[in-house]
Amino acid sequence: MKIVVAVKQVPDVSSVQTDDSGNIVREGIPSVLNPYCEYAVYMACRLKGDGPVTAVTMGPPQARGALLRCLELGADEAYLISDKAFAGSDAFATSKVLSAFVRTHIPGYDLILCGKQASDGDTAEVPAELACMLGVQQFCYVDEIVAGDDLRVLQNYRDEKRICVVPLRSVISVSKGECNRRLPSINDYLRAADVEIKTLDKAALGLDEQSAGVKGSKTRIISSRSSGVERSCVTIDGTNPSDAADVIIKEAGM
Amino acid sequence: MSGCSDGSCSGPDRLPPGMLSKYDLDLPTADGTLVWLEVIRGPEPRFEASSLEILDKARSICEGRVFGAVFGDKELKPLYDIAFSYGVDTLYHVKDKRLVQFHPEAYCDAIAELSARIAPAAILMGATPRGRELAPRLAAALGAGLTADCTDLSADGRRILMTRPAFGGNLVATIACNGFPQMATVRPGAFPMPRADVGRKGTVIYRRYLGSAFKNIVSSEPVEAESVDISKAKILVSLGNGIRDRATVDLAESVASKLGGAVSCSRALVDRGWLPQSRQVGQSGRIVSPDLYLAFGISGSVQHKAGMSGSKRIVAVNKDPDAPIKESADVFIIGDAHSVLKELDERLDSN
Numbered sequence: 001m002k003i004v005v006a007v008k009q010v011p012d013v014s015s016v017q018t019d020d021s022g023n024i025v026r027e028g029i030p031s032v033l034n035p036y037c038e039y040a041v042y043m044a045c046r047l048k049g050d051g052p053v054t055a056v057t058m059g060p061p062q063a064r065g066a067l068l069r070c071l072e073l074g075a076d077e078a079y080l081i082s083d084k085a086f087a088g089s090d091a092f093a094t095s096k097v098l099s100a101f102v103r104t105h106i107p108g109y110d111l112i113l114c115g116k117q118a119s120d121g122d123t124a125e126v127p128a129e130l131a132c133m134l135g136v137q138q139f140c141y142v143d144e145i146v147a148g149d150d151l152r153v154l155q156n157y158r159d160e161k162r163i164c165v166v167p168l169r170s171v172i173s174v175s176k177g178e179c180n181r182r183l184p185s186i187n188d189y190l191r192a193a194d195v196e197i198k199t200l201d202k203a204a205l206g207l208d209e210q211s212a213g214v215k216g217s218k219t220r221i222i223s224s225r226s227s228g229v230e231r232s233c234v235t236i237d238g239t240n241p242s243d244a245a246d247v248i249i250k251e252a253g254m
Numbered sequence: 255m256s257g258c259s260d261g262s263c264s265g266p267d268r269l270p271p272g273m274l275s276k277y278d279l280d281l282p283t284a285d286g287t288l289v290w291l292e293v294i295r296g297p298e299p300r301f302e303a304s305s306l307e308i309l310d311k312a313r314s315i316c317e318g319r320v321f322g323a324v325f326g327d328k329e330l331k332p333l334y335d336i337a338f339s340y341g342v343d344t345l346y347h348v349k350d351k352r353l354v355q356f357h358p359e360a361y362c363d364a365i366a367e368l369s370a371r372i373a374p375a376a377i378l379m380g381a382t383p384r385g386r387e388l389a390p391r392l393a394a395a396l397g398a399g400l401t402a403d404c405t406d407l408s409a410d411g412r413r414i415l416m417t418r419p420a421f422g423g424n425l426v427a428t429i430a431c432n433g434f435p436q437m438a439t440v441r442p443g444a445f446p447m448p449r450a451d452v453g454r455k456g457t458v459i460y461r462r463y464l465g466s467a468f469k470n471i472v473s474s475e476p477v478e479a480e481s482v483d484i485s486k487a488k489i490l491v492s493l494g495n496g497i498r499d500r501a502t503v504d505l506a507e508s509v510a511s512k513l514g515g516a517v518s519c520s521r522a523l524v525d526r527g528w529l530p531q532s533r534q535v536g537q538s539g540r541i542v543s544p545d546l547y548l549a550f551g552i553s554g555s556v557q558h559k560a561g562m563s564g565s566k567r568i569v570a571v572n573k574d575p576d577a578p579i580k581e582s583a584d585v586f587i588i589g590d591a592h593s594v595l596k597e598l599d600e601r602l603d604s605n
Contacts, residue, residue, distance in 0.1 A: 091402075095394060119537065119557075121420055123402040125390035128358070132394035137359055137469065140387040152472065157356070157383045159294070162474035217432070218399030222415060224427035231568065231584050235575075238589025241597035244571060247585060248598060251546055251569050252489060252513050 001110040001147075003044040003053045005075065006098050006130065007037035009066035010120040033066040036115025038073065039176045044113045045074035047147055052076035054106055058086060058097050064197055071192035072184040079105065083201040085209050090217035095129035097212045100205040102134060111151075112171040116141065127173035137170040145172065277366055277396045281373050284434035285412065286318035288372055290365060290379040290388065291337060291345075295354060296476070299329055301336060303447060304380030308440050309341040310448030312378060315409040319343040321372055323365055327351040338456035340448060348461045352468060356384050359467035362391040368461065369396060374435050375412040381439035389439045399431030401438045414438070419560075441541070443485065480532045482516045489515030489546045492535060492562070495522035496551020496572060496591055503528050505595045506550065512602040518542065520558045536561035550591035554579025 009031045033041075044053045055070035057063050058081040067078035081101060089097065102109060112131075117124035124140075131138035143161075144154040151166040156175060166172065184192075202208065210216060238244030289309055292302035312320050322342035324330055327349060337345050348364045365388075369377065377392065379385040381403040393400035405426075406417040416429045416438045431437070484490060491510040493503065503517070510517045519529045521536060535542050537557040547565035551572060552558060559582050562568070570583040571591050580586045587594070 090399070091390065092393065092397075092399065122537070124386055125393070125400060125402055128387055128390035129394035132362065132391045137467075138387070138391060140358075141383055156477075159477055159479065160474055161477055163472040165470040165472060167470075218393070218397065219401060219429050219431050222428040222430050224420070224425050226425060231582060233580060233583060233586060235580070235586045235588065238571060238587035238594060241589060241593040244587045244589045244594040245597040245601050247587060248548060248569060248571075248594070249601060251548075251567060251585065254513065254602065 001048055002051070002106065002108060003048055003111045003113060004102060004106050004109050005037070005040050005044045005053060005055050005070065005113045006126070007041065007055055007057045007066055007070055007115070008034045008118045008120075009057060009059050009063040010034045010118050031062065031065060033069040034115055034118045034120075036117060036119070036174065036176070037066075038069070038115075040113040040115045040174050041070045041073045041075055043145055043174055044111075047111070047145060054079065054109075056081065056098065056101055058082070058089070058094060060087075061199075067197050068192055071195050071197075072188050074188070077195060078197045080197055080199045081201075081205065082199055084213075085202050085207075085215075086212045088214040088217065089212050090219045091123055091125035091129055092218045093212040093216040095126050095133055096216060097205065097207065098126070098130050099133040100207055100211075101200065102130075104205055105200070110168050111166075112136075112169075114171065114173045116173050116175045124173075127171050131171035134169075134171070137167055139164060139166055139170060139172045142172050142174050143176065145174075277370055279369055279373055279396055279398070279435055280433035284373045284375045286321060286372065286374045287312040287316045287376045287378060288321040288323060288365070288369060288374040288435075289342070290361075290377075290385065291322045291324045291333075291342075292380055292382060292384060293324060293326060293330065293333070295326075299326065299333065301333060301340075302380055302382060302442075304382060304385070304440065304442035306336075306340045307442070307445040307447060308378050308380060309337075311407055311440070311445045312376070313341040315407060316376060316414070317409075317412055318375060321346065321368075321374060323348065323368055325350070325353040325361060325364070327354060329354075334456075334458055336450070338454045339450040339452050341451075341454075343456050345456055345458045346461050347458055348463050350463045353463060355471055355474065357468050358384075358388050358391055359469070360463060360465060361388050362395055363465045363467055364461065364463050365392055366395045369435060376414055376434075376436045376438070378407075378437070379439055381441045385439045389437060393437050396435060396437075398435050398437045399433065401429045401431070404438045404440050405444045407438065407440065443543075480530075482533070484516050484518040484533055484535065485540050485542050487516035487518075487542070487544050489513045489548070490518045490535070490542060490544045490562075490565075491515055491548050491550065491595075492518040492520070492552060493523055493529070493550050493591075494520040494552030494558075496553070496574075497523065499592060500528055502550075502592050502595060505592070505599055509595055509598045509602065512599070515544070515546075520552050520555070534561075549579055549583070550595060552579055553577045554582055 053075045055075040056079045114127040142153045291305045322345040401416040404416045537560040543564035549570040568583045569585045570579045571587045
């Protein structure tokens with residue numbers, strides 16, 4: 001199966017900074033492949049058969065790091081969509097760019113896999129927006145994918161679990177954020193290092209200044225601030241459990 | 255519209271960009287709020303609480319009429335008056351027994367068509383799993399801006415400001431849409447459950463769904479509602495990686511029941527299989543905001559804090575005087591989690 005995995009590089013959540021307009025400053029912050037995306041790559045590689053698995057991301061030049069990780073995990077090829085005009089894209093603009101990528105570069109794909117959400121924005125919007133823009137079905141909250149005579153997924157809606165048959169060309173978003181897979185071997189690292197990560201700009205996707213980035217977005221950030229609620233951080237010595245219990249019982253109003 | 259049931263709709267040139275221009279609803283006359291009313295299915299269907307919370311908020315901050323959209327068959331009739339009593343003026347019932355099940359593509363098509371008819375200024379739904387799946391599809395179909403999982407909404411005329419946490423709760427962002435309709439999903443529990451205005455009247459309009467965007471659902475099973483819902487508990491006794499003895503979990507259960515609360519945990523205990531995933535607090539678990547959060551043996555990773563930093567009071571017990579949870583706590587007790595729980599259990603007995 002020809003599988004496209006749309007991934008995202010996310011900053012390390014513990015060192016967040018924003019610029020004056022509230023947009024996230026990605027430069028200079030350590031970045032990782034979003035854990036849900038990592039699982040999507042893993043699932044894609046298990047399903048692919050003859051393959052290939054194509055990893056794609058939109059981001060600044062250093063998002064190559066996330067793609068390299070995808071290659072180490074078993075992806076066969078990787079595309080970096082990087083263009084200054086795409087900076088500041090919201091979920092709508094991002095989905096538009098990704099759908100343009102799929103149409104222009106992998107028109108004969110069989111399946112698109114995504115992680116459920118990115119650990120920086122948590123919006124979880126791109127998989128369904130992408131599916132809608134491509135005019136295909138979407139399958140969210142997928143816990144398992146089983147390929148037999150047909151392709152089936154187990155979806156978990158928390159109050160309902162259901163099994164659906166997935167038509168080819170659908171978008172699947174997987175819920176898990178980690179996987180007990182084998183660690184990449186030396187060979188995986190060597191193979192990944194040999195794969196050329198192709199870089200695409202707006203012209204390569206047939207897009208213009210207006211179609212993505214801040215101009216192509218449907219939302220704008222008015223302000224953003226640190227959510228830090230001031231806590232008193234009173235430290236108490238609880239070596240004697242009875243002292244600790246006193247405090248807690250008082251807090252609980254018992 | 256897309257007929258996706260057999261996957262035949264997937265030709266890359268069949269929908270967009272035509273679909274995107276089909277609904278140009280960014281009109282100066284856009285007015286009113288359309289709310290998708292999610293129904294919890296069962297022998298006696300009822301509205302998902304977040305849908306009702308949104309209705310009340312929409313009434314209080316937005317100008318214009320409040321429209322509701324529901325999907326299902328005649329079993330929904332008893333819900334009409336409930337919808338009106340919580341603020342719906344006009345209820346669109348897309349009547350089709352196949353739509354008792356959640357088909358996001360069909361729901362999206364139907365709401366998009368309703369939107370073209372109503373031209374609402376805003377479209378809102380609960381940030382439940384289904385709401386968060388349906389809303390982005392609809393946003394793409396309408397070319398609308400969408401803000402996910404909002405914790406607050408305010409309005410300036412017909413313009414809505416949406417507030418949501420980002421970066422695992424480290425940041426709070428205020429977002430606006432660049433045009434109409436403005437879309438948002440709203441976190442369940444973000445607004446208080448309103449009182450019903452019993453006897454309030456409204457209009458029901460039946461709609462038929464003529465599309466064919468149905469999924470092939472092989473089987474569907476309800477998951478037993480967890481007897482403990484940690485997002486509703488007033489007091490949480492929460493356990494983390496510092497808990498080394500499985501018996502401590504039972505002890506915590508005992509303390510929680512005596513305090514009238516519930517036991518939750520960080521991911522470590524779910525990974526060990528000591529507590530189910532439904533009890534997990536954090537970015538990949540549940541977001542909780544109890545009156546009192548008691549963290550035992552929780553070091554306080556960013557992912558965990560994202561799930562509990564909205565608690566009114568936070569008391570942490572940890573052996574490590576430098577545990578990062580210290581900064582997030584109102585009271586930080588340096589001590590052994592098991593011993594403190596044991597002491598609490600005994601003391602609460604005698605109370």
